[in-house]
Structures are given as structure tokens and as C-alpha cells.
Amino acid sequence: MREEEKLKKFLKAKGLxxxxxxxxxxxxxENTEGHFDPDGLFIKMKNRGSKVSRASVYRTINLLLESGIxxxxxxxxxxxxxxxxxxxxxxxxxxxxxxxKVIEFYSPTLEMLQQELCEKEGFTPTKHSLEIYGYCxxxxxx
Amino acid sequence: MREEEKLKKFLKAKGLxxxxxxxxxxxxxENTEGHFDPDGLFIKMKNRGSKVSRASVYRTINLLLESGIxxxxxxxxxxxxxxxxxxxxxxxxxxxxxxxKVIEFYSPTLEMLQQELCEKEGFTPTKHSLEIYGYCxxxxxx
DNA sequence: TGTTTATTGAGATTTAGTCTCAATTTTAAT
DNA sequence: ATTAAAATTGAGACTAAATCTCAATAAACA
Ligand SMILES: [Mn+2]
Ligand SMILES: [Mn+2]
Ligand SMILES: [Zn+2]
Ligand SMILES: [Zn+2]
Numbered sequence: 001m002r003e004e005e006k007l008k009k010f011l012k013a014k015g016l017x018x019x020x021x022x023x024x025x026x027x028x029x030e031n032t033e034g035h036f037d038p039d040g041l042f043i044k045m046k047n048r049g050s051k052v053s054r055a056s057v058y059r060t061i062n063l064l065l066e067s068g069i070x071x072x073x074x075x076x077x078x079x080x081x082x083x084x085x086x087x088x089x090x091x092x093x094x095x096x097x098x099x100x101k102v103i104e105f106y107s108p109t110l111e112m113l114q115q116e117l118c119e120k121e122g123f124t125p126t127k128h129s130l131e132i133y134g135y136c137x138x139x140x141x142x
Numbered sequence: 143m144r145e146e147e148k149l150k151k152f153l154k155a156k157g158l159x160x161x162x163x164x165x166x167x168x169x170x171x172e173n174t175e176g177h178f179d180p181d182g183l184f185i186k187m188k189n190r191g192s193k194v195s196r197a198s199v200y201r202t203i204n205l206l207l208e209s210g211i212x213x214x215x216x217x218x219x220x221x222x223x224x225x226x227x228x229x230x231x232x233x234x235x236x237x238x239x240x241x242x243k244v245i246e247f248y249s250p251t252l253e254m255l256q257q258e259l260c261e262k263e264g265f266t267p268t269k270h271s272l273e274i275y276g277y278c279x280x281x282x283x284x
Numbered sequence: 285t286g287t288t289t290a291t292t293g294a295g296a297t298t299t300a301g302t303c304t305c306a307a308t309t310t311t312a313a314t
Numbered sequence: 315a316t317t318a319a320a321a322t323t324g325a326g327a328c329t330a331a332a333t334c335t336c337a338a339t340a341a342a343c344a
Contacts, residue, residue, distance in 0.1 A: 015289090015290085016290070016291090017289085017290055017291065017340080017341050017342070018341080018342095019290090019291060019292080019340075020340085020341095021291080021292070021293095022291090037331095038331085038332085039330090039331075039332095051293090052292095052293090053292070053293045053294075054293090054294095054332095055292080055293065055294085055295095055332090055333080055334085056291080056292065056293075058331090058332060058333075059291085059292095059333090077330090077331095078300075078301070078329095078330070078331065079331055079332085080331085080332095094260065094263060094265045094267070096265075097268065103263050103265060105263060107255070107259055109255060110252070110255055110256070110259070113251060113252055113255065114252070114272075117247060117249055117252070118236065118274060118276070121236060121245050121247065121279075122278070122279035122282075123236045123238075123245060123274070123276055123277070123278055123279070124276045124277045124282045125236070125274045125275065125276035126239065126275055126276040126277070127274075127275050127276075128272065128273060128274040128275060129271075129273050129275075130256075130270065130271070130272045130273075131270060131271050131272075132256060132260060132265070132267045132269075132270040133267065133268055133269050133270060133271075134260065134265055134266045134267035134268045134269075135265070135266045135268070136264070136265055137263075137264035137265070140264075140266045157311095157320090157321085158321070158322090159309080159310050159311070159320090159321055159322065160310080160311095161309070161310070161321090161322060161323080162309085162310095163322080163323070163324095164322090179300095180300085180301085181299095181300075181301095193324090194323095194324090195323070195324045195325075196301095196324090196325095197301090197302080197303085197323080197324065197325085197326095198322080198323065198324075200300085200301060200302075201302090201322085201323095219299095219300095220299070220300065220331075220332070221299080221300055221301085222300085222301095
């Protein structure tokens with residue numbers, strides 16, 4: 001299902017409205033590859049002529065987050081970065097502290113191991129975030 | 143080695159000075175158990191009569207971070223929380239999204255697995271942060 | 285179509301964190 | 315102990331992300 005459909009469904013279930021602005025924003029996000037941040041999204045939309053407000057961008061991003069359509073990736077500088085959850089399987093990140101490059105990876109073994117560790121603690125996980133910081137191949141050479 | 147000694151060493155190596163204020167702050171942190179945030183620390187010190195400034199608290203926390211004496215734990219609300227690295231081995235966190243309880247855990251298998259995954263990507267890790275969100279035993283029952 | 289209720293934008297507000305700069309303190313060398 | 319050089323301090327200004335306010339507007343649905 002497209003993100004737009006998911007959002008409509010989510011809004012309806014909560015008695016909220018699918019507005020022109022929310023449509024505009026979800027479509028922009030659908031056309032965005034990789035990671036993004038709210039203000040960057042807002043600027044991009046503004047530049048291509050959208051009249052949507054910064055407040056609405058922030059508000060809509062919070063709805064998308066709540067509905068599981070997007071997810072927080074990391075905190076850079078002092079603001080959050082997001083990515084679409086999409087049909088992507090869940091994955092984690094390696095982040096180069098030199099050039100900022102992000103490597104996405106997924107390991108079933110790692111996921112299973114986490115599940116086991118949670119069981120041992122009587123903890124019921126709903127989601128997790130693993131970020132490994134270090135140097136990518138290129139940056140390590142130098 | 144005590145945190146204060148580590149800080150002195152770190153400062154000396156960088157040609158920086160061990161001031162009364164830094165001493166005051168590192169001692170407050172030495173006497174703090176668990177997680178803490180800069181402003182909370184500042185208020186606590188102020189209340190017990192310290193004349194240290196908010197700016198110095200933030201500045202010193204950045205030095206402690208750089209020297210590896212403390213580490214970022216998580217972002218709550220919109221500000222960072224830290225903890226002492228101390229003689230504790232490295233560990234990760236399970237965080238209850240209901241009551242806020244934090245379970246610390248360490249798994250050598252998990253650490254090793256991460257190392258392997260990094261090698262596969264040609265990535266040289268320096269540190270990582272794994273946070274598992276979900277419900278603790280008590281909160282899950284309800 | 286009309287009524288209800290949620291949403292919008294503009295700008296104010298909040299807040300974590302950083303920056304500025306003159307005055308002060310530390311440090312190491314005399 | 316004096317001194318000079320360099321780092322640090324505190325007060326408050328500043329920055330920037332994110333949220334809030336509220337009157338005007340638009341969506342939803344009968
Ligand atoms: Mn990603
Ligand atoms: Mn901890
Ligand atoms: Zn790199
Ligand atoms: Zn709990």
C-alpha cells in the first residue's frame with residue numbers, strides 16, 4: 001500500500017482529516033529517497049512553490065511517526081532525521097563520523113539475539129535503534 | 143582511577159586547565175548515580191550553593207564526553223541524557239515506554255556479532271548505541 | 285447544503301545548547 | 315613569590331528546533 005493510503009486510513013481511524021496540506025507533504029515524502037529532516041523538507045517544498053507552513057510540516061511528520069509510516073533515524077546537529085519505513089524490512093545503521101555516510105544493514109541473527117536478551121529480562125520489545133559509529137572504508141584509509 | 147584523575151590527565155594532555163569549576167562539576171557527577179542531564183545537574187548544584195554557571199556545566203560535560211568519562215544515553219523530550227562510563231563495562235539499554243524504567247544489559251555475543259557485521263562492510267566502529275524500546279515486566283501486565 | 289470539528293498559517297513562545305567578551309584564574313617559567 | 319601567556323569564567327545575548335496560540339478556514343458527513 002502506498003504511504004498516502006496508509007495515512008488516510010490512519011487519519012480516518014483517529015477521526016482526523018486528510019487535508020490538502022497533508023496530501024502535499026506525504027507526496028513530497030513519497031518522492032524522497034533516503035533520510036530527511038523536517039526543515040529540509042519544508043524548504044524543498046517551499047522552493048517548488050508549495051504554500052504549506054513549517055508548522056504543518058512538523059505536525060504532519062509527528063502523525064507519520066505515530067502511524068509508523070516513518071521512523072526516527074538519528075539526531076544530527078540538534079535536530080532529528082527520519083526515513084520511510086515503507087516495505088523496507090527493518091534495518092540498522094553504521095554512520096561514518098568523518099563523512100556522514102550511512103550504511104544500512106540487516107542481520108537476522110542480530111535481531112534474534114536481541115529478542116532472546118529481552119526475554120531473559122522479561123522485557124517486551126516494540127522497536128529498537130542500533131547505530132554504530134566509526135569510519136567507513138574510504139575515510140579509514142586517510 | 144577516579145573520574146577526577148582521568149579528567150586531570152585528559153586536560154593536561156590537551157593543554158587545558160583543571161579549574162575550581164571543573165572540579166566542582168566532576169565531583170557532582172561522581173556522586174550521581176544513574177543517568178543525568180546537564181540542566182538537572184546545574185539546578186542540583188545551584189540548590190546546594192555552588193556558584194558554577196550553566197555555561198560551564200555544558201562546557202564541562204562536552205569535555206567529559208570527549209574524554210570518554212561519560213557517554214550519551216538517550217534523548218528524552220528534547221535534551222540529552224548522560225551516564226558515567228566508569229569502570230562499568232560497556233552496556234546497552236532497554237527502555238520502558240510506559241514507566242521510563244531503564245534496564246542495562248551487556249551481551250558479548252551481541253558485541254562480537256556487531257564487530258563481524260562491521261568487518262563485512264569494511265567499517266571500523268568506534269562506538270555504538272543500542273536502545274530497545276518496549277514494555278517492562280510490570281507495565282506489560284497491565 | 286449546513287453544521288460540527290479539525291486544521292491551517294503567521295508569528296510568538298519555549299528551550300537546549302552555544303557564543304561573546306571583559307574580567308579572572310590557572311599554569312609554568314622565572 | 316612574581317610574572318606573563320593563555321585558558322576559563324559568568325552573565326546574558328543568541329541560535330535554532332520544535333511547539334503553541336488563535337482567529338480564519340476547510341474537511342467530513344448527514
Ligand atoms: Mn536508513
Ligand atoms: Mn545506563
Ligand atoms: Zn566516511
Ligand atoms: Zn515500565
